Amino acid sequence: MTAAIPAFGALIRGLLRLERRQTAGWAAGLFIAGWVSAASTAATYATHDQRVGALGLVVGNPAFLISRGMPQGPEPGAFLFFQMGMVFAVMFAVHGALFAIRHGRAQDEAGILELLRAGAIGRGTPLAAALVAGVVAQAALAVGTYGGFVLGGAEPVGSAWAALALMLVGVSFLTIGAVCGQIVADARPALGLALGVVAIAYLVRAAADALSPVDPHLLVADPAPIAWLSPLSLAELADPYGQVDPAPLALLLIVSVGLAAVGLLLESRRQYGEALIPTRPGRAHAVPGLRSPWRLALRLQRGTLIGMGLAGLGVGAFAAMLTLLGAQVAATDPAIAAVIRTTTGEDGPIYDLLLAYTMLFAAEAAAVAAILAILRARREETTGNAEVVRGTPTHPITWFGSQLAVAVVSALVVIVTCWIGAAAVYLGQGAAPVTVAGPLLAAVTAQLPAVAVYLGVSALAFAAVPRVAPGLSWGLLLVGVFLAEFGGRAGLPDRLVATTPFAHTPLVTIPGTSLMPLIWMVLIAACCAGAAAMVYTRRDLTP
């Protein structure tokens, strides 16, 4: 018993030491994000009238609330938290969930918990130490955010309450992660479960914000009761920059303590390696189709494909919503139309500009899916599994072609699900099926050539410079996304913006638009893929 207290302290110190770089990185990132968002919100919405105008627009179109928050009046601090608060809350929540799984279930899976449990400490001690260390890390994140907000010009007292509210959101998801780690026996599904809870909390929050009536004069929301069900909403209910209400914060704390107690109780009762839901045994025999490198690659990418497909539905729906709303608002308000034009950076009918601009999200998501598939192939090589397959009568070109094919399928899945998501929103808003099957489908599929360029370049990187392929692929995509999204707005030279394939996707919904850029991009992609196949068959296996 006497040894338990120092061991507990040593565990916490060890965890914090392990996490010091990660925590510092998160805190620094949140500091910069807090600074930038506080400063840019203050600059963009400098006057009271501008903030009232922006809030008024949202009150008229509650769908906008989904990506914002709960209106708490036009004062600068409240407006900042309305604009950015939920983005930060999600960051804190994800950090909490990741931390709890990384130092909970993942330790069990890696066998480290076996070592810890063999020590002279209680069964629950490692998890308790992880929770304490997690709270300390959350505090560091809160300090970073607070510093960023204040440096960006936000009011200090309100910023302190905001940072505290965000931290309590993070801590609640830390404890949710600890409980999720007790439910399933593997780290990945446990993390999926915890992040799923984050997503549900976000959806409940969005619904609560949309359902809360907003006073047209004060521009303050009267919270709907379901707001009390989501930790994210509780941070909004606390109204950190206004009439600070301690009740939601207290509720967050009570829930966290309760969940921590449940997690610790389960942890101290379970034996090593056990979970509430036992691991399901797999199949003793493979399905008859699992007989080729292509089917293997598809099978390995299955989980990612399902995830990217769901993401595609969301991205498509979001893009469609933004397009329809934007076009509707721009039709009545020339100022907003001007803003949209500076963002999309082209001349043409505002609807087509908006559609092409929002469908960029589909292209970006599809490029992410394609690169994930190519980098999975790289991981097959580094783990030595490619060697196992290539040791069978599998020609190098067959193996490589299979990986490329799965990358193409991944991109297609995202494009198709984006279209389905967008189509659902269009049809829900009363659009004709002809529009959905015609121009909308065209606008989505027109993104494929740009995606193909990224696929081809990533494949070529994998073949020619395998060791740096992950960094190179993600780096190129990031630069491309940045140039496409912000290049026009930031006034960067056209020649620089033109380096991103996304900028070359024409406005296909306007009759008479030249499709030559699409043909060129397909040709470039095909050349890259062909070169990649040639280089791959000529290079050594590179573990």
Next chain:
Amino acid sequence: MCMTTDSPVIHLHSITKTFGNTTALDGLDLDVHPHEVHGLLGPNGAGKSTTIRILLGLYRATSGTARLFGQDPWVDPAALHRRLAYVPGDVLLWPTLSGGEAIDLLVRMRGGDPTHSERDRLIETFELDPTKPIRAYSKGNRQKVALIAAFCLPTELYILDEPTAGLDPLMEQRFKDEVARVAAAGAAVLLSSHILSEVEELADRVSIIRRGRRVETGSLDELRHLTRTRYTVEADLDPTRLQLISRIGQDVQVDDGRVSFSAERDATGEVLRVLADTAVRGLVVTPPSLEELFLRHYHDEAPEPTAAAIGGAAR
């Protein structure tokens, strides 16, 4: 090149392989004949896995001649792989597949049908639970998956890179039984290891490589001089006995109540006769480790192949 019955299954001649500035193979020769179990011995980093990857066409040799079944493995590896089974040294496999699924997949990719193979017998022999996800397997169990997939189908050549890593002694014995089974059926086996005793039992012939070169090759009888046993005796031996010992053994060292020496295996009985009836306080008998062999026989900086005392296999 036309194959006759006794042309080698594997023929490497003065193979070099460089990766940037490092030389992995430096003029390596290797011949494996049909129906032969061949041990490829060398310490870690000697170039065993590189050799095997060149044989399989996974690496391209920088220079030299590589022939697998008489053909260049780099040109059409897939066709040659129809005639062999391969177990790589470091098997991770796919965490989300079950062991059974991985076995079926690998057998099918070799063109076989798992249900009409040795699958079920081997799963029982190696006591593997095929329904477990590979993520939950230990290293030994992952090794079993790769070995079962290899032994499932009859073939001409088995290439096994450190196949017993992670296996417990009982499973190692079962593995040896399987090698003996496929060898009896006429297959050639290339078995790499860094432990001499591991291949002793199985191999007809052995090649020892060091720093990318072959330093010895021959049958175990021909390499008998390598398998001397080291004795360390804690006893005060009288001069007569010491004299007998120095006649039987080599490298005799006497050090204050402790005598150590090496002796051929055949001399074990003689050694014991000399030591009988003396007050032996302790006795340690160790088989030679490969590192010791290198230190003793080739010195550390002597990478020259010693063709002496080796039969027709030397170049």
